[in-house]
Amino acid sequence: MSHVHVPTTEPIQPARRARPRDWGALAVLMLPVLLTSIDNTVLSFALPQVTTDLRPTGTQLLWIVDLYPLMLAGFLIAAGSLGDRVGRRRLLVLGALGFGVASLVAAFSTTPEMLLVARGLLGFFGAALMPSTLSLIRNIFEDASQRRVAIATWAAMFSGGAALGPVLGGWLLQHYWWGSVFLINAPIIVAFVVLAFVLLPESRDPSPGPIDVPSIVLSLTAMLPLTFAIKKAAESGLTDVVVLTVVVGVASVVAFLRRQRRLAHPMIDLTLFGNRVFTGAITANLLSLMGFAGFMFFAAQFLQLVMGLSPLESAVALLPGLVVTVAAGFVAVRLVQRVPVHLVVAGSFVLSATGYAIAAFGDPSTGSIMLAFAVLGVGIGLAETLTNDLMLAGVPPHKAGAASALSETAYEIGAVLGTAVLGSILTQTFRRELQVPSYAADTTGHTFETLGGALERAALFPNEVGDTLRASAIAAFDHGVQLTSAAAIVVALSAAWMSFRMLRDAPKH
Structure with a gap:
């Protein structure tokens, strides 16, 4: 039996x-x-309109999707540590105001580069929001059963936002330009800033130590190059640039970890990772979001570009799966009272693998995507609630910011890997499989890097010429979905095995 860290901060009363x-x-x-x-x-859901309006390259399109979670992941650890020091409510309000300004920049972007900058700013200010939400929950809810309900609500809101965003966005995309989807944020920010000062308590670590700028820099020089290397390796193989960025990233990781061991007040308490349950929970958290992000990357394009649904119709098609995800999070709270948590989390990944199998091997249709996403959603909902609860339960309240930052970092790294790895498999397969007749070739060199670009080109040719190109594009995309789903199945089943082994020592609920 491996040693399990037992928290010593639980109150006697x-x-x-x-x-x-x-x-x-x-x-x-x-x-x-x-x-x-x-x-x-x-x-x-706005990607098809973005591709036709701003005309990004295939690589730019991936970065437009990835840069937001990448910047979130890069700054979360620093933001969690900063919130412990300056106050979590204060950081939340500042992050919300910056998020609003960045949303305006995104909404009125006129070039792919401008949208990339806006997405980076959204990620930067979003990093100021997320750790403080979980750490405040840890400090407000002392009772374990109530805390699990609060965390289930937190996880459900992620899924609820994922459901609400596409529905509102789909309606906006049918009536306005694609940039309008970013204006959804404005009323939410106004309401939050007002209510935060009324209802939220301020909290911070009473003895946090100084802000460590070198650790912040090292966390960034670790996250950014390594994620970039994953993306570039999937696109073009093991190039000199990929090798260089891996070296920089790994060297930064080593330097960061050594520095944390030396500091009296580290940004990350590395002793947490000596707990198998904490390590297993944070890894499971990452892998569950990897599968979710990878599915969303191809599902919206398939429903709109292949099945011909409008943005709103495609959002509604995925809505049942998102509702199921929300419900599964609350079911998890009751389920672990009867079933050991390691069995529930392992089973959640088996469900996720089943969802991807339906997408890979079922007949491509709107119905098959809806069913696949619903099955996947049950797995995601169970895993997210339980893994976040396991991570927060083992830390004292005054260190909740750092633990929450680790949880959120895993969440965002999973989102990055979902589009960087699974999305790149899809993009690379599409490029390789697409057959472009010489008479339909485009001298710009970027038209056939995405499904949207290829179908737009096919529409320029009448009769069987365009039909042939369209059929080739859809076939290439479908093959890419199959290979992407196969890779996701392997990831999910590996995660199920890991969760079964590492979470067996989790305390009974």
Whole structure:
């Protein structure tokens, strides 16, 4: 039996039960969660219009999707540490205001480069939002059972935002230009800033130590190059640039970890990773989001470009799966009272693998995508609630910011890997399989890097010429979906095995 760290900070007296004001504070905390979850999914449904309006290359399109979660992941650890020091409520308000300005820049972008900058800014300010929401939940809800309900609500709001974003975005895309999807954020930010000062308590680490700038820099020089290397390797193989960025990233990771061991007040308490349950939970959290992001990357394009649905219709098609995801998070709270948590989390990944198998081997249709996403959603909902609860339960309240940052970092790295790895498999397969007749070739060199670009080109040719190109593009995309789904199945089943082994020592609920 491996050694399991047993927290020593649990109060001897029964934990204080939450009051009505505490539940009101939870409702306020859901607003920034809603902001970031909307921006994680709403752009997926605008991608077809972005490709035809701004005409990004295939690589730029991936970066437009990836840069937001990448910047979130890069700055989350620093933001969690900063919130512990300057105050979590204060950081939340500043992050919300910056998020609003970045949303305006994104909404009125006129070039792919401008949209990339805006997405980077959204990620930067989003990083100021997320760790503080979970850490405040950890401090507000002392009772374990109430905390699990609060975390289930937190996880459900991510899924709810993922559902609300595409529906609102789909309606906007049918009536306005694609940039309007970013304006959804404005009323949410106004409501949050006002209510935050009324209902949210301020909290911070009473003895946090100084802000460590070198650690912040090292966390960035680790995250950014390594994610870039993953993307470039999937596109063009092991090039000199890929090797160089891997070296920089790995060297930064080593330097960061060594520095954390030496510091009296590190940004990350590395002893947490000596706990198999904590390590298993954070890894499972990452892998579950990897599968979710990879599915969203191809599902929106398939429904709109292949099946011919409008943005709103495609959002509604995925809505049942997102509702199921929300429900599964609350079911998890009751389920672990009867079933060991390691079995529930392992089973959630088996469900995720089943969802991808339906997408890979079923007849390509709107119905098969809806069913696949619903099955996948059950797995995601179960895993997200339980893994976040396991991570937060093992840390004292005053260190909740750092632990929440680790949880959120895993979440965002999973989102990055979903589009960087699974999305790149799809993009690379599409490029390789697409057959372009010489008379339909385009001298710009970027038209046939995406399904949207290829179908737009096919529409310029009448009769069987365009039909042939369109059929080739759809066939290439379908083959890419199959290979992407196969890779996701391997990831999900590996995660199920890992969760079964590493979470067996988790405390019973």
